[in-house]
Amino acid sequence: MNEQQESTEEQSVAGLARRLVAADTGGWTPDGVKALVAGLGWDWSGTPDRPVVITGRPAGDARLRPVGTYEERYVDGESYVELAVPVASAAPDAAAQAASFRAAAQELTTELGQPSVIGSHGDMGPFYTGGPLWGAPFMRWRGSPDTLELRAGEAGPELVLQPTDPAEAWFWRQGVGEEHSIRGFFGSNRDPANAGLGFPGGWTARSWETLVRSLGDFLGALPAETTALGIKVGMPFYGRTGGSAPLLFDVACDGERLAIACFAPDTVDLAALGWGTAAQHPNTASIWSGDDPVWRVDAGGPGEPKGRALAEMLVATAKAVGVSDPADLVVGGEAEYVDGYYVTYYGLGLLTG
Incomplete structure (x- = not known):
């Protein structure tokens, strides 16, 4: 772990959100992401295809998602498509998980304002990642070139910093008309941050x-x-x-x-x-x-x-x-x-x- 330690304020959900929003991701290239991790005062570990970011945070270490088979068609020069940081853990039951997510959401809304996008990933999250069984809600503060998302993780809510274009390109291309091609629901408001936001086509149940x-x-x-x-x-x-x-x-x-x-x-x-x-x-x-x-x-x-x-x-x-x-x-x-x-x-x- 780097000698630079997070203060109590930086450990908070709001404090972490401020740091992630202000971070320079360097185009999500290998050098850019290494500089991002170092700038956050965290350490890099794991393997190239399974990198782990050692944060020292109580909720656990962060995960970097490299571009692989499911991501490569949606990127344009990025080597990574997200940095996911757990912010809390809760009992596995739906009520406890929902309450933990809501507490984080309220803190983030106070800090960042209303999210520009809300919804549920259903059982198929970005780049075909499965979500928790209790539900897969998310809130998104859309930006350019990066977006911050509060997402339901397996053990509790996670803050996910991601390049905006790959995740949106993946979602948009799911609107192919096949049954169950898109899951969950997606809501956007009139926030200027949503300018240029694309919406995929849907599908209809045939039986x-x-x-x-x-x-x-x-x-x-x-x-x-x-x-x-x-x-x-x-x-x-x-x-x-x-x-x-x-x-x-x-x-x-x-x-x-x-x-x-x-x-x-x-x-x-x-x-x-x-x-x-x-x-x-x-x-x-x-x-x-x-x-x-x-x-x-x-x-x-x-x-x-x-x-x-x-x-x-x-x-x-x-x-x-x-x-x-x-x-x-x-x-x-x-x-x-x-x-x-x-x-x-x-x-x-x-x-x-």
Whole structure:
């Protein structure tokens, strides 16, 4: 370890963020990254293909990601695509991980302002890296030539400094139309830093089984991810049957619990499909007061929703009311506006309108 030691202030998440934002990455070349590490007062270890940066920080050492097979088509002279620095560790359960991420996010927002981009990587992060099972939220302070991201890591939140162009080029090129080609969701605000930000095309679910998987993944992680990001999601679903598309479901996640209401006609036996009433799900009263809507379910907080079971219930209900194809289950356009961000739910594979 270098003789230069980090002060208590520098050890803080905000202090680390300031240092990373101000750092000169030298184009992410080998010499540039070595100078970056030395300038941060850290030491270099490991092998060329598995470099480790010894930080002496309580949350652990940092990782450098060299350009390899999955990264090389997206770079333009860079030899590395990120420096990931753990900032906290927490118990492995979803509630603890989400709370740890949220604490780091609040400190960073106070220091850097609102992130220009928020979202979830789903189960496929940048350059095909898998994320933690509880959820994969991220916040991004976009810049040029580099971007700072708060990302959910395996043991806790991580601050990731990365060259902006490679990560965005990777994301943009995933919009190829194949099922599950993009996961998670992506939201951007009107920050001037987002000038020139590109958005990939999406994909559509071609079978009910595909939708069960994508919807299950989304619902299972939603309370943990909204808690981590500090956002609230309200998402109506409309079911096209014949010449109309009435409201069918209302998915609401207030950052603590996930609740879903159903507006199917009385001709469908909703109790048999798994729906309950306000009396059976009293925690939903904070979202829908009284007994209207009649049918609802309380799916729980971080780590509690049974994503696939919920998705199967929603799909069975949609079929029961006459929705004949996943393309006829449409997410209401109002769901795209979340706390000042325009959000695209890429991982669902559903149309929005």
